[in-house]
Amino acid sequence: MNKLFYPAIFHKAEEGGFWVSFPDFPECLTEGDNMEQAYEMAVDALGLAITSRMKEQQIIPGPSSVDTINIEDGFLVVIEFDMLAYKKRTNSKAVKKTLSIPQWLNEEAIARDINFSQALQEILITKIQEK
Structure with a gap:
């Protein structure tokens, strides 16, 4: 379970940039001033959602199939999440x-x-x- 791939929906924000939602993690929302920043924030937000669920012993859902996701406004981006790299970066105690x-x-x-x-x-x- 080191590398995970989850679909995210990138929405254009009215004030510029993007806000990001995850169909598999409804509690997980983030934003960025541009595509690169929004993607980086999405990786961190996904990591926080996954590790929070792990700590609370909740189920980690499998990624939704990209062809089953309803996208009303925005576009689909698959987020690559490396659990080992995330742990190295956020928990080096x-x-x-x-x-x-x-x-x-x-x-x-x-x-x-x-x-x-x-x-x-x-x-x-x-x-x-x-x-």
Whole structure:
């Protein structure tokens, strides 16, 4: 569930720019002064809607099929949402972990001046991206 794709409807705002709604997340609305800003705001708003639902243990709906969406005023844009990138950007709080490794591995890593935290983070990110 790292990359998700959800349809959004971009509406022209009377004062200029766009406002954005999501058929699958009625509570999710945002806006931007231009197309680029509206898209970026839509990605962040979608991330907030998804993570809020996850925290509240609510169902995350699957994306609606684009051919079933009724668009009265505006146009359809598919928003790409990368959960891993969003979490990296919005939740980089460090947590302490205790782990055990063989003594010989500890000695070799220290001799090579390896940063344990950085090495573990790099390996975990690689493992997460593989799944």
